[in-house]
Amino acid sequence: MAFDSLTEKLQNVFKNLRSKGRLTEEDVKLALREVKMALLEADVNFKVVKGFVKDVQERAVGQDVMNGLNPGQMVIKIVNEELIRLMGSETTEIQLQPGQATxxxxxxxxxxxxxxxxxxxxxxxxxxxxxxxxxxxxxxxxxxxxxxxxxxxxxxxxxxxxxxxxxxxxxxxxxxxxxxxxxxxxxxxxxxxxxxxxxxxxxxxxxxxxxxxxxxxxxxxxxxxxxxxxxxxxxxxxxxxxxxxxxxxxxxxxxxxxxxxxxxxxxxxxxxxxxxxxxxxxxxxxxxxxxxxxxxxxGDVLSLIEKVGEDIDEDKAREMGKKIKKAQFDFEDYLESMNQMKKMGGLSSILSMMPGMNMAQMKGFDSEEGEKKMAQMEAIIYSMTVKERRNPEILNPSRKHRIAKGAGVDISEVNRMIKQFEQSKKMMKQLPNLMGGKGGKKGRFKLPF
The missing domain is CATH 3.40.50.300 (P-loop containing nucleotide triphosphate hydrolases)
Structure with missing residues (x-):
């Protein structure tokens, strides 16, 4: 996302604030100097940055914050509130004329x-x-x-x-x-x-x-x-x-x-x-x-939930939930779970809305590589016959060799994916609520790896 670099810099500032038991006025000023530099580097208007930092500082050096039990968190809370105010506080809709007026x-x-x-x-x-x-x-x-x-x-x-x-x-x-x-x-x-x-x-x-x-x-x-x-x-x-x-x-x-x-x-x-x-x-x-x-x-869990509601077919999710409970989850269902993820904008789109998933936390994770692996998994599944997709247990060595050749991969990749599939199947069987079981709306989809 566009703000990854800014997010990483701000989180480093906040990490330092949290590590202090009590804050001095100098601590707050030093932290806000770094916030100011991070915002300017993100190409935020200079006058806007100046006003923003001034407003945060006025609130952050107040008696209630400096003497609070967790002053570092209080400063973060103030920065969050001032960011919201800066961007408009309330969501604005396109204003339409009443009734059927054009x-x-x-x-x-x-x-x-x-x-x-x-x-x-x-x-x-x-x-x-x-x-x-x-x-x-x-x-x-x-x-x-x-x-x-x-x-x-x-x-x-x-x-x-x-x-x-x-x-x-x-x-x-x-x-x-x-x-x-x-x-x-x-x-x-x-x-x-x-x-x-x-x-x-x-x-x-x-x-x-x-x-x-x-x-x-x-x-x-x-x-x-x-x-x-x-x-x-x-x-x-x-x-x-x-x-x-x-x-x-x-x-x-x-x-x-x-x-x-x-x-x-x-x-x-x-x-x-x-x-x-x-x-x-x-x-x-x-x-x-x-x-x-x-x-x-x-993170932005509310937007993620809305995205799930818009893009995930509830009937299909419910049907898949039943299959998981009965241990009938097959490669066609695996393919469907990947298609549902694509509808939601792919792996990187989903992860960008998860709490903590920014540049700092994702350094060990390459979303582009993740998308490539998904594409490879799809190619392997599409190289199977319908019978093989619905009955993974029939995948013997000769069938695997044919599938590997069709997908343009080494047979070790086919074996690895089948192993991942079996592990996912076992895990999902243990978590019946994951895809629309008891508990209703609790997580209607599962990442396919």
């Missing part, structure tokens, strides 16, 4: 930020909430943008309105409103043109659309990988056309993540969603408290 959302942003893909992702989210969105292709300067919106709209099962490249965006927006009124679309999402940088022509185009169409929400898409520039872009857009919220993309990448910590403080506008991957489902609601927990290495 909501118009205008998406804006620079080229390369992932605006068109994010526009389709938002349409998918709103469709799941029972809305009937209409995607509108207003980017007439980049032919690929119209095609991209149409492809992504089709994947989401959402209608796309387009008039090609030879009409002004404002006229396309007006025609789309008429289309929506006739066809019962209660959300109209305008995918406007991006530019390589902010220019007057771009701003005038957005202002013109706002003058002729009643836009209820203007949402800016910014790229986390551009760091402090993302904050400056957000500030410029807000001052020139007015924005209601921000979506930060590419927060799953190798970035410093400072934009997510600075945008609310600099613009006063909330972060609505964060993009955590390429897939159309990889758009997460932004929860300041959960993000603060991730940054401080406390």
């Amino acid at each position: 909501t118009v959302i205008m998406m804006a942003g620079l080229q390369g930020a992932g605006k068109t893909t994010t526009t389709a992702k938002i349409a998918g989210k709103l469709k799941l909430k029972g809305k009937k969105p209409l995607l509108v292709a207003c980017d007439v300067y980049r032919p690929a943008a119209i095609k991209q919106l149409q492809v992504n709209g089709e994947k989401q099962g959402v209608e796309v309105f387009s008039m090609g490249e030879n009409h002004k965006p404002v006229n396309i927006a007006k025609a789309a409103m008429e289309h929506a009124a006739k066809n019962g679309n209660n959300v109209v999402i305008l995918d406007t043109a991006g530019r390589l940088h902010i220019d007057e022509e771009m701003m005038e185009e957005l202002q013109e659309i706002k003058e002729h169409v009643e836009v209820h929400q203007t949402i800016l898409v910014v790229d986390a990988m551009t760091g402090q520039d993302a904050v400056n872009v957000a500030n410029d857009f807000n001052q020139k056309i007015g924005i209601d919220g921000v979506i930060v993309t590419k927060l799953d990448g190798d970035t410093r993540g400072g934009a997510a910590l600075s945008i609310r403080a600099v613009t006063g506008k909330p972060i609505l969603y964060v993009g955590m991957g390429e897939k159309l489902s990889d758009l997460e609601q932004f929860y300041p408290d959960r993000m603060a927990s991730r940054i401080l290495g406390m």
Whole structure:
């Protein structure tokens, strides 16, 4: 995740605080100096860092903290609370018009930020909430943008309105409103043109659309990988056309993540969603408290639980639970458990939400290597016949040689995977609650190794 480096540095600071029985004012100042450097290195806005450290210090050197039984933990608690406040305290939703009234959302942003893909992702989210969105292709300067919106709209099962490249965006927006009124679309999402940088022509185009169409929400898409520039872009857009919220993309990448910590403080506008991957489902609601927990290495169990609820088929999980109890778990079920993990974003996505799973704790674990091993295991299972998958006990040496050849691996890899499978099977048999047994919702899936 983008904040891994920041998380590691903060945890080192907190480790030193925890080791002290009592804290002096100098201890707190020294720790906050290191916090300040960690935030600046993460590309958080300088003024934001200055205000943040000042607020934490004022609270941390108070009498209650300095004389408390565990002052180190109290300081960590204050840092957590101030991080949450910095990012907006409360989760903000896209504001929709009441009832069946049509909501118009205008998406804006620079080229390369992932605006068109994010526009389709938002349409998918709103469709799941029972809305009937209409995607509108207003980017007439980049032919690929119209095609991209149409492809992504089709994947989401959402209608796309387009008039090609030879009409002004404002006229396309007006025609789309008429289309929506006739066809019962209660959300109209305008995918406007991006530019390589902010220019007057771009701003005038957005202002013109706002003058002729009643836009209820203007949402800016910014790229986390551009760091402090993302904050400056957000500030410029807000001052020139007015924005209601921000979506930060590419927060799953190798970035410093400072934009997510600075945008609310600099613009006063909330972060609505964060993009955590390429897939159309990889758009997460932004929860300041959960993000603060991730940054401080406390994990994000609530988001993990929600991800399980969204991506795991409960009927399949229940059926697998029954098989485990009866010792009928086979390689087809093993394959299914891996597919379910993929739906949730893969091993690294799951581990990023687990408490303590940051760079410091994962130095001995290579998530990329873990994903490769999973792919190898899949190849081995796919090289088996259906009969072999359902009856692992028939796997004799000649069958194993054939499977190894089919998967392009050494027979020792096949033997190793079969041994792991048998060990997993024994362990899961001892833990009937793991996949939907008694106790209901207690952990509906099992990592396949």
